[in-house]
Amino acid sequence: MSESTIRKLRIEDLDNGFLTSLDSLRKASDIDKNKAKEIFKKIDSNPDYTIAVAEIEGKIVGSTTLLIEQKFIHQGGLVGHIEDVVVDKNFQGQKIGEKIMKYLLEIAKNQGCYKTILDCTDDVKPFYEKLGFKQVANELRFDHI
Template structure:
């Protein structure tokens, strides 16, 4: 069995499994190609917005996003925020999610983050706890629509 390559998102990944992988979270593969490319360019221009992917046999099968936030507190410290962790369901059980998470946690550490946080549902909490995350607070959400 091949091992996934964990790396940052490239433009050519957008139509090579990336959007289809995101479909497991919310339908993304139906976005217009030109719009997807504009979004990529905007995200790619921000060094504090990192999208990591897992490439397996030439196709993107997993992804997550790391956002780095500069703070005034903690003497100007920085915090990592993890979003949109997903692995294509056909590739579950191969530790791809764990590898992507370790990759972005290493980036956060190297960027000087004093903590990295994420929100998740109860059903996936054990996955994150196994990686060293601890439950600290409750998530609340305000929908603007």
């Protein structure tokens, strides 16, 4: 079992397993390559948006997104939102998800976030609770499509 490196997403990762790893959440590997590069450039230019990846032997095997939101409440405080936590099924059980989450939680803390929140399904709640997350509300969703 090789050690994973956690770091920020790079443009070359689009062709190096990143999009394929997202397929575990929703099909992403079939996106037009030029559109994927446009999305990367937009995200990469936003300092409030971080995508962290786990790399093993040159291949991306997991990722997570952090978006930092500025508030008027809490004296203009910042809230971290975590989305799209995914680890390739072949690499689960190696604490990769935990390492990615801790990496992003540290970024959120260093950016001055007073809290970091995420939504998850009941089956993965224990994973997040082990990291210190607590259930405080219910998610409701409105689908526009």
